[in-house]
Amino acid sequence: MTRVGDVAADLEPMATPIGAVSRRSFLQAGSATAGALLLGFALPALGAGPRSSREPEAFACKGLIRIEPTGVIAFIIPQVEMGQGTYTSLSMLMAEELEVGLDQIEVEHAPPDDRLYANAIFAGIQVTGGSNSIRAWWEPVRRAGATAREMLIAAAAQSWQVPSAECRAARATVVHGATGRSATYAALAGLAAAVPPPTDVRLKAPADWKLISTPAKRLDAPGKVNGSARYGIDAVLPRMKIATVAACPVLGGTLGSIAEAKARAIPGVRQVVRLDDAVAVVADHMWAAKQGLAAADPQWIAGRNASVSTEEIVRRLEAASRNTGAVARAVGDVDQAKSAAAASLSAVYEVPFLAHATMEPMNCTVHVQPDGCDVWVGTQVVTRAQAAAARICGLPLDRVRVHNHLIGSGFGRRLETDFIEQAVAIAKHVSDPVKVVWTREEDVQHDRYRPYYYNRVHASLDEHGYPLGWSHRIVAASNVARWIPAGFKDGVDGDAVDGAVDPPYRLPNLRVEYVREEPPGLIVGWWRGVGPGNNIFVIESFIDELAVAAKADPLAYRRRLLAQSPRALAVLELAAAKANWGEPLPAGRGRGLSVQHAFGSYFAQVAEVTVPAEGAVRVDRVVCAVDCGLTVNPDTVRAQLEGGVIFGIGATLYGVITLKDGRVEQSNFHDYRVLRINEAPVIEVHLVASGEAPGGIGEPGVTALAPALANAVFAATGKRVRKLPIAV
Numbered sequence: 001m002t003r004v005g006d007v008a009a010d011l012e013p014m015a016t017p018i019g020a021v022s023r024r025s026f027l028q029a030g031s032a033t034a035g036a037l038l039l040g041f042a043l044p045a046l047g048a049g050p051r052s053s054r055e056p057e058a059f060a061c062k063g064l065i066r067i068e069p070t071g072v073i074a075f076i077i078p079q080v081e082m083g084q085g086t087y088t089s090l091s092m093l094m095a096e097e098l099e100v101g102l103d104q105i106e107v108e109h110a111p112p113d114d115r116l117y118a119n120a121i122f123a124g125i126q127v128t129g130g131s132n133s134i135r136a137w138w139e140p141v142r143r144a145g146a147t148a149r150e151m152l153i154a155a156a157a158q159s160w161q162v163p164s165a166e167c168r169a170a171r172a173t174v175v176h177g178a179t180g181r182s183a184t185y186a187a188l189a190g191l192a193a194a195v196p197p198p199t200d201v202r203l204k205a206p207a208d209w210k211l212i213s214t215p216a217k218r219l220d221a222p223g224k225v226n227g228s229a230r231y232g233i234d235a236v237l238p239r240m241k242i243a244t245v246a247a248c249p250v251l252g253g254t255l256g257s258i259a260e261a262k263a264r265a266i267p268g269v270r271q272v273v274r275l276d277d278a279v280a281v282v283a284d285h286m287w288a289a290k291q292g293l294a295a296a297d298p299q300w301i302a303g304r305n306a307s308v309s310t311e312e313i314v315r316r317l318e319a320a321s322r323n324t325g326a327v328a329r330a331v332g333d334v335d336q337a338k339s340a341a342a343a344s345l346s347a348v349y350e351v352p353f354l355a356h357a358t359m360e361p362m363n364c365t366v367h368v369q370p371d372g373c374d375v376w377v378g379t380q381v382v383t384r385a386q387a388a389a390a391r392i393c394g395l396p397l398d399r400v401r402v403h404n405h406l407i408g409s410g411f412g413r414r415l416e417t418d419f420i421e422q423a424v425a426i427a428k429h430v431s432d433p434v435k436v437v438w439t440r441e442e443d444v445q446h447d448r449y450r451p452y453y454y455n456r457v458h459a460s461l462d463e464h465g466y467p468l469g470w471s472h473r474i475v476a477a478s479n480v481a482r483w484i485p486a487g488f489k490d491g492v493d494g495d496a497v498d499g500a501v502d503p504p505y506r507l508p509n510l511r512v513e514y515v516r517e518e519p520p521g522l523i524v525g526w527w528r529g530v531g532p533g534n535n536i537f538v539i540e541s542f543i544d545e546l547a548v549a550a551k552a553d554p555l556a557y558r559r560r561l562l563a564q565s566p567r568a569l570a571v572l573e574l575a576a577a578k579a580n581w582g583e584p585l586p587a588g589r590g591r592g593l594s595v596q597h598a599f600g601s602y603f604a605q606v607a608e609v610t611v612p613a614e615g616a617v618r619v620d621r622v623v624c625a626v627d628c629g630l631t632v633n634p635d636t637v638r639a640q641l642e643g644g645v646i647f648g649i650g651a652t653l654y655g656v657i658t659l660k661d662g663r664v665e666q667s668n669f670h671d672y673r674v675l676r677i678n679e680a681p682v683i684e685v686h687l688v689a690s691g692e693a694p695g696g697i698g699e700p701g702v703t704a705l706a707p708a709l710a711n712a713v714f715a716a717t718g719k720r721v722r723k724l725p726i727a728v
Helices: 007-011 023-027 086-098 133-160 185-192 221-226 260-264 286-296 310-320 334-340 382-393 418-427 440-445 479-483 530-549 554-561 566-578 634-654 705-717
Strands: 036-044 059-067 073-077 105-109 167-170 173-176 182-184 241-247 269-274 278-283 326-331 343-351 363-369 372-377 400-404 434-437 453-461 467-476 509-516 589-598 601-610 618-627 682-687
Touching (some): 059 185, 073 086, 086 133, 133 173, 133 185, 173 185, 182 185, 241 269, 241 418, 241 440, 269 286, 278 418, 310 453, 310 467, 334 467, 334 509, 343 530, 372 382, 382 418, 453 530, 467 530, 530 554, 530 589, 530 705, 554 589, 566 589, 589 705, 601 705, 618 634, 634 682
Parallel strands (some): 241 434, 372 400
Antiparallel strands (some): 036 059, 059 073, 269 278, 326 509
């Protein structure tokens, strides 16, 4: 039976430190522990992208499959599950090669260990993000399963004294066809642990796949339906207290005074904890903690950012956009193209700060003791969480134990550790375990926001209205410089220019620049799509403007520019055909296109909208076509794109975070809107069969949506959208 996130782990006491298990013991594929088979598998080297099965991989660190004599087949998954279906898709890869059924696997959260579970594509640390779980683990997980399979077959063959070639594996059993003898993996585990691991294994050919590329039911779905699934916010421990917190609403400000006696007078309140920039009320339950915090009535010393406003930040961005930036990519001679141009077009595009507003607000449960610290949390960066807790506690890493949980959506917010650090700082003052839960208001107003992007784009056009030259200057804060300082090179944030430096279109002269401008008053962070979310909006909106200027149909205009990008052209043609592009619509309705190459996938969308004379934009239909290479679970791909479209519509129509007097003005879903169920459009997803290496799918549905929707609004109204959210 498949298990996802064993609930019993929530109550484990401090046991053998993770760091006490030697790296050598993980690397030895033939290690035996109580007769179990422990199998390490290797990851591609840092910076390596997806490779075809014909290309060799270099390996840098290990993961683990555990097969026990009890019959347990455990898959310790290095990526976290936050609703994207990773646990199911990665399990399908392992089960395919190991020759077991999905129903025979027990899935476990990986403990923190960058050496064993580093994501080879994303910074070389144990991290889930960037739409790369399948891209990073597509080959290593299959090789792990294949290696374990061959070791089990070899163990059976040795026991029966027959050639391995005469044996086969199926449903966790090895069978000798000639004699009909069979042995389960459980029975063979001890013998297999002594078998030298093969230096090379042959992966199954696609024609032999039973699971990969077939629709599979989600392993985490039953627990989410029956309520047994455990998220970070569900952690329950003996003697546990609940705390809620208020931090200074102005970044850089400090706590002034509080009415501590009034807070303590609330029934159920046990403690008030003061931090430099925050106050927490610890109580027996959340209601008492909230009431106590309200009674405490904290007063703040706002500090240097007390007068910051959105208007000031935008003025700074606009001024910075007039400066030459660091060159991210230069092709040909853009200046020469300007001189030779028959015409030109320029535009400024802006996208706002956005919050994550995850369904599960920030929370973290911590128990600090003199000799160790336990943390129960849902995080996308489990090793960073461990390191952050260790730093706050002043403990070595091997005395900090992180119990990772399912995540009630991340969208990049849980790539941060600020809420974990705060919870640990509070827990240091509390003798019992304490669960720190942020209110929705605290969550929205103390987020790590998607950067505000200010773009200047210019096209030099030939006599037919097609681009001879293209320049794009991107001005924004740098996520990379803060989060991965070593990745910020030569003044360029690689994420901020992602999607802009390699558009699928034929642009003979291209220059993309980046200008770093950090905003006062808030901290920016990763948000589902980040750089491409801005750049695809700019490129696809501006391409539409060029088509209109050339008096060309937007589809026909793109076709000509995509002649040398067959995969991009194919998804564009498919989406347009399925959306009935070219068929007339009534007045007040319009269709808009977008096409992109991002996250390793090719993707096109057609949005169809209605814009009444009075009233808000309504999205009626969105048609998606995707070539993401080989699909592991088609159902997951469709679900991710559908979810991305919903998420993207909400952001495009309503999403904006603004500052006044240094404070975020939005606080909850009444003024930070998300799409509601009655507003959801018809969504169609069409998959292109492909034999290419897998691409990412978690973010493309979001990043392609804004320009398709903005172009549809133009088609319906004649009003061009250059600034989000859309206001008609």
